[in-house]
Amino acid sequence: MAVDEKAKLAAFEERIANGEKIEPKDWMPERYRKQLIRMISQHAHSELVGMLPEGNWITRAPSLRRKLTLLAKVQDEAGHGLYLYCAAETLGIDRDEMTEQLLSGKAKYSSIFNYPTLTWADIGTIGWLVDGAAIVNQTMLAKCSYGPYARANLRICKEENFHKRQGYEIISIMANGTDAQRRMVQDAVDRWWWPSLMMFGPPDTNSPNTEELMRWKVKLKSNDDLRQRFVNLTVPQARAVNVTLPDPDLKYNEETRNWEFGEIDWDEFYAVIKGHGPMNRERLEARRSAEERGQWVREAARAYAAKKQAKEVA
Amino acid sequence: MGSAKQHDNDLFEYLLRLGDDRLILGHRLSEWCGHGPMLEEDIALSNIALDNVGQAISLLQLAGEIEGKGRSEDDLAYFRETIDYRNLMLLEQPNGDFAHTLVRQFFFDVYSYYTYLALEKSLHEGLGAIAVKSLREATYHLRHSREWILRLGDGTEESHRRTQVAVNHLWPFTGEMFEADEIDERLTAQGIAADLKKIQLDWRKVVNETLAEATLEKPEDRFLPGGSRQGKHTEHLGFILSEMQILPRSYPDAGW
Numbered sequence: 034m035a036v037d038e039k040a041k042l043a044a045f046e047e048r049i050a051n052g053e054k055i056e057p058k059d060w061m062p063e064r065y066r067k068q069l070i071r072m073i074s075q076h077a078h079s080e081l082v083g084m085l086p087e088g089n090w091i092t093r094a095p096s097l098r099r100k101l102t103l104l105a106k107v108q109d110e111a112g113h114g115l116y117l118y119c120a121a122e123t124l125g126i127d128r129d130e131m132t133e134q135l136l137s138g139k140a141k142y143s144s145i146f147n148y149p150t151l152t153w154a155d156i157g158t159i160g161w162l163v164d165g166a167a168i169v170n171q172t173m174l175a176k177c178s179y180g181p182y183a184r185a186n187l188r189i190c191k192e193e194n195f196h197k198r199q200g201y202e203i204i205s206i207m208a209n210g211t212d213a214q215r216r217m218v219q220d221a222v223d224r225w226w227w228p229s230l231m232m233f234g235p236p237d238t239n240s241p242n243t244e245e246l247m248r249w250k251v252k253l254k255s256n257d258d259l260r261q262r263f264v265n266l267t268v269p270q271a272r273a274v275n276v277t278l279p280d281p282d283l284k285y286n287e288e289t290r291n292w293e294f295g296e297i298d299w300d301e302f303y304a305v306i307k308g309h310g311p312m313n314r315e316r317l318e319a320r321r322s323a324e325e326r327g328q329w330v331r332e333a334a335r336a337y338a339a340k341k342q343a344k345e346v347a
Numbered sequence: 348m349g350s351a352k353q354h355d356n357d358l359f360e361y362l363l364r365l366g367d368d369r370l371i372l373g374h375r376l377s378e379w380c381g382h383g384p385m386l387e388e389d390i391a392l393s394n395i396a397l398d399n400v401g402q403a404i405s406l407l408q409l410a411g412e413i414e415g416k417g418r419s420e421d422d423l424a425y426f427r428e429t430i431d432y433r434n435l436m437l438l439e440q441p442n443g444d445f446a447h448t449l450v451r452q453f454f455f456d457v458y459s460y461y462t463y464l465a466l467e468k469s470l471h472e473g474l475g476a477i478a479v480k481s482l483r484e485a486t487y488h489l490r491h492s493r494e495w496i497l498r499l500g501d502g503t504e505e506s507h508r509r510t511q512v513a514v515n516h517l518w519p520f521t522g523e524m525f526e527a528d529e530i531d532e533r534l535t536a537q538g539i540a541a542d543l544k545k546i547q548l549d550w551r552k553v554v555n556e557t558l559a560e561a562t563l564e565k566p567e568d569r570f571l572p573g574g575s576r577q578g579k580h581t582e583h584l585g586f587i588l589s590e591m592q593i594l595p596r597s598y599p600d601a602g603w
Contacts, residue, residue, distance in 0.1 A: 084381035084389075091377045092587075095594035095603040096421050097370075097404050100377075101397060107380050108393035115386050153594055153603070203603070211601050319382065327384025329509070330445045333502025340501065 049250050054180035057123035065249055069179050070124050074131045077117035078142035080110045082316050086150045087159060095153055102199055103156060109192045120181040136321050145228050147310030154207055154217035160200015162229040168193045169263045178250035208274040223279045231302045233260040261291055268292045357530045359414045361540055364576055366406030367434035370424060372455060373399035374587055375442055384445050391491060398484040405477045425595040429585045430578040437520035439584040446499055450513040453492040454521055460485045461549045465541035493557055500561025515566050522570025
């Protein structure tokens with residue numbers, strides 16, 4: 034048995050080394066399955082919870098076209114959640130179980146969504162920075178070794194690129210607008226910049242999962258590498274619209290061609306993950322309440338389907 | 348009023364009625380975004396909200412053109428008062444539970460479907476074109492809400508009870524849907540507007556059949572006083588508008 038397992042693992046790792054995709058029916062080590070379930074469900078939950086801070090502004094969008102695009106964007110996120118849950122289900126966990134893990138606090142979601150959206154500029158900033166950071170991460174995940182997750186990310190990236198452009202457009206219009214609008218933009222960027230950098234997760238020196246995930250090509254780059262790539266992409270975009278990124282230590286290194294940045298407040302990062310962010314309680318409460326208020330609806334749909342089936346059989 | 352001017356004014360008012368119905372319903376539906384009873388339904392309600400706001404844009408844009416005072420669809424949406432709005436009172440009612448939302452939706456979807464079916468043949472070219480495009484969407488909306496009425500009415504004891512409560516609560520708002528005033532009469536005679544008398548017959552037929560199939564009782568016809576087409580509303584609309592209009596009203600010089 035143990036010999037057999039070893040042989041299977043060796044064959045599995047060889048396939049990965051050759052750049053093959055692992056599909057749901059293929060053999061995989063339990064750790065690989067567990068890590069993927071953790072990552073994909075966390076990603077799916079993030080899409081769902083991520084609907085809330087932006088959904089918060091749909092009814093207050095400043096023009097009908099902005100209302101349409103924001104509504105469509107938040108709806109896209111629900112769609113991403115749906116196909117990510119499906120991707121996780123290929124690994125042998127069902128959606129109800131994942132929902133339960135989210136509501137009990139056992140499963141995490143991206144901490145960024147525990148921050149509040151205070152002005153319309155937050156909607157632009159989320160599209161630009163938060164979706165921008167997500168794209169850097171998901172572009173990597175679109176090449177990951179697990180087929181269903183790679184394909185889901187490929188699809189998600191296409192839509193996220195569109196969202197990012199819309200967000201940046203909002204920022205660019207407001208940054209070139211009235212004094213009040215410029216103030217809102219700067220304030221939003223001041224609030225979202227650091228949490229966006231935290232989206233890539235803990236530093237490599239303190240990232241317990243990274244080594245294993247990279248060996249199995251679930252991840253292809255480390256947290257710090259992705260974070261650096263995001264900073265390098267974003268600094269010129271901020272300059273182009275005359276927005277200041279709130280980091281006095283930000284400077285270009287000619288040699289490495291990287292934008293070096295200041296120290297991230299990891300205490301804040303861990304505090305928010307543990308549930309002490311400004312909106313943690315509200316976000317989970319909103320999900321819990323939707324789940325509870327929807328229970329009788331789901332039961333009715335099941336009961337009706339069963340009745341209909343019984344009639345057809347009879 | 349000269350007849351050409353009266354005609355434009357009639358058409359403007361009629362387009363506001365159509366556009367405001369969809370804008371306000373779209374607003375209410377968008378409040379569900381992120382809070383639906385299941386992910387698939389979150390997506391469906393957002394879809395229907397999108398369609399409604401999209402239709403409102405086309406209708407209000409055309410209204411602004413007909414009015415000829417240079418008002419855009421955004422001007423009409425964001426800079427009119429409660430008493431200028433022409434949407435049915437049914438549509439400004441709060442979402443309540445899922446049963447309330449879907450009963451409200453079903454009542455409107457039947458109405459909207461037959462309205463567009465008639466307007467497809469409108470002698471006003473612009474309105475006819477909007478109707479052709481919107482009918483496809485309205486057909487899907489109606490199928491969606493009708494199926495939910497059946498599921499909820501004939502699902503569990505609780506869903507049946509909740510849905511009957513919603514039907515009883517919202518029924519009195521449906522009377523004014525079919526109240527035709529002079530504007531309706533003139534535009535219907537000209538082959539431009541949908542004939543409300545005919546729509547009422549179709550509406551009754553579909554609604555009665557669906558309620559019966561869903562094992563729900565049709566309430567007695569005791570209707571609330573109407574007048575929303577002339578700017579009378581419930582108190583809910585003011586709050587919808589203050590939320591919706593906050594940014595353009597606070598920063599009238601800003602572009603977004």
